[in-house]
Amino acid sequence: MFLHSLNPSIKAITVILSVILLTLVFDPITPLLFIVWIWILTIGVGKVPWKRYALFFSPFLIFSVGMFWTTIVFANEPNNPKNVISLLGFLVPEEDFTTALALSLRMMSFTSLTLMFILTTNVVHLILSLMQQCKMPPKLAYGILAGYRFLPSMREELGLVRSAHRVRGVNRASSIKESIQQSKRFAVPLLASAIRKAERTATAMESKGFTDSRNRTFYRTFTVSKKDWLFMGLMLMMLILFASISWYLGYFKWYSSEF
Amino acid sequence: MGNWRLKEIVVMAALAVVFGVIYLAFLPVGNILVGFMGPIGYEPIFGVWFIVSIIAAYIIRKPGAAFISETIAATIEFMLGNSLGPILILVGMIQGIGAEAVFAATRWKIYSLWVLMLAGMGSAVTSFIWGMFMNGYIAFAPSYILTMFAIRLVSGALIAGVLGKMLSDALAKTGVLSSFALGKEQKRKKAA
Numbered sequence: 001m002f003l004h005s006l007n008p009s010i011k012a013i014t015v016i017l018s019v020i021l022l023t024l025v026f027d028p029i030t031p032l033l034f035i036v037w038i039w040i041l042t043i044g045v046g047k048v049p050w051k052r053y054a055l056f057f058s059p060f061l062i063f064s065v066g067m068f069w070t071t072i073v074f075a076n077e078p079n080n081p082k083n084v085i086s087l088l089g090f091l092v093p094e095e096d097f098t099t100a101l102a103l104s105l106r107m108m109s110f111t112s113l114t115l116m117f118i119l120t121t122n123v124v125h126l127i128l129s130l131m132q133q134c135k136m137p138p139k140l141a142y143g144i145l146a147g148y149r150f151l152p153s154m155r156e157e158l159g160l161v162r163s164a165h166r167v168r169g170v171n172r173a174s175s176i177k178e179s180i181q182q183s184k185r186f187a188v189p190l191l192a193s194a195i196r197k198a199e200r201t202a203t204a205m206e207s208k209g210f211t212d213s214r215n216r217t218f219y220r221t222f223t224v225s226k227k228d229w230l231f232m233g234l235m236l237m238m239l240i241l242f243a244s245i246s247w248y249l250g251y252f253k254w255y256s257s258e259f
Numbered sequence: 260m261g262n263w264r265l266k267e268i269v270v271m272a273a274l275a276v277v278f279g280v281i282y283l284a285f286l287p288v289g290n291i292l293v294g295f296m297g298p299i300g301y302e303p304i305f306g307v308w309f310i311v312s313i314i315a316a317y318i319i320r321k322p323g324a325a326f327i328s329e330t331i332a333a334t335i336e337f338m339l340g341n342s343l344g345p346i347l348i349l350v351g352m353i354q355g356i357g358a359e360a361v362f363a364a365t366r367w368k369i370y371s372l373w374v375l376m377l378a379g380m381g382s383a384v385t386s387f388i389w390g391m392f393m394n395g396y397i398a399f400a401p402s403y404i405l406t407m408f409a410i411r412l413v414s415g416a417l418i419a420g421v422l423g424k425m426l427s428d429a430l431a432k433t434g435v436l437s438s439f440a441l442g443k444e445q446k447r448k449k450a451a
Binding site for chain 1: 263264265266268269270271272273274275276277280287290293294297298300327331334335337338339340341346348349392393398399400403426429430433435436438
């Protein structure tokens with residue numbers, strides 16, 4: 001499980017760097033090759049079950065398709081209106097088609113990178129690693145961990161509020177106005193109890209001697225090793241390789257040429 | 260964060276986590292709208308994604324509340340599965356800076372409805388500049404870009420500013436905020 005054991009901070013930085021580099025590129029080939037590479041990495045190396053992966057990916061596919069057609073429909077005047085291609089019976093300027101394809105494939109490459117990261121990374125580990133490697137203040141890091149801990153109990157709380165409403169004979173909303181009022185009836189008690197819990201947790205932490213000092217020890221320590229840098233290097237090298245393949249095929253385009 | 264009490268940090272984090280989930284829940288809503296209307300589909304509800312900055316800043320009233328809460332909410336949203344990925348953390352920061360800049364302009368002293376609405380619009384401005392380049396809005400026709408921007412501004416002012424204030428005031432009424440800046444202000448108002 002190579003992907004799972006990488007340092008979360010380095011993994012995040014690698015993904016962010018890849019995203020930034022991908023945004024500079026404006027051709028369809030580079031992101032397409034990169035998507036395939038990430039899929040191989042996630043499902044082949046990361047051993048993420050492909051059915052689960054498909055389930056996570058499908059909503060974003062819809063978004064990409066939406067992005068694709070709107071870019072064609074709402075595109076600016078093309079520079080060479082004469083080059084047209086036929087798409088589902090419509091004549092579309094070739095330039096607009098390439099731009100739309102590049103945009104939607106770029107979206108999908110971001111999605112692939114994200115899924116690779118979140119399906120192989122534990123949130124708690126990420127925050128601990130951010131505190132240990134990226135100098136996040138312990139006060140903030142443990143504050144977030146405490147807040148994150150409230151998430152599972154929120155669902156329980158929601159059930160409680162719902163039962164309380166039912167006991168008191170509050171009807172379910174039928175009109176838009178009522179459903180707005182209803183969402184307020186849910187939001188306020190839920191937020192109020194979250195705030196109360198947070199306040200209590202903070203008091204408990206302080207009474208047990210929690211301080212913001214950086215000279216603290218950790219139960220779980222995270223370190224950066226050679227394989228983390230190896231991963232970062234590999235990802236960036238592959239991206240450059242794909243860009244050069246695209247260059248070789250004559251598709252490569254910088255983002256700046258769009259202005 | 261030196262002058263922040265631990266209590267304030269944990270409460271801000273809890274709010275950010277809750278709204279991180281809400282942000283994610285609104286994503287499919289946006290995606291459906293986008294599927295029908297194109298990229299403009301997000302704009303009417305875009306203010307939803309700025310709301311935690313307004314709420315946290317309005318309740319805690321310390322420099323950084325708007326910025327940090329939005330960043331945490333974005334981080335949580337991304338970890339639970341948003342398509343934008345870790346870049347979303349950056350998006351959260353950019354949205355947070357917009358709201359924070361407005362609060363900074365009042366030296367973190369004025370928290371009236373107008374300032375909150377302006378803060379929501381501040382997030383709209385910074386997030387739109389980002390969207391222009393990163394989401395490639397710049398490839399669209401100018402009139403379409405302008406319409407998108409106008410709708411986002413209104414959404415930021417109304418959903419983030421007005422709704423955020425209403426929600427915080429309703430929370431203050433329950434008494435849970437009695438040890439925070441907003442709760443104290445309301446107590447003073449009552450006494451007066």
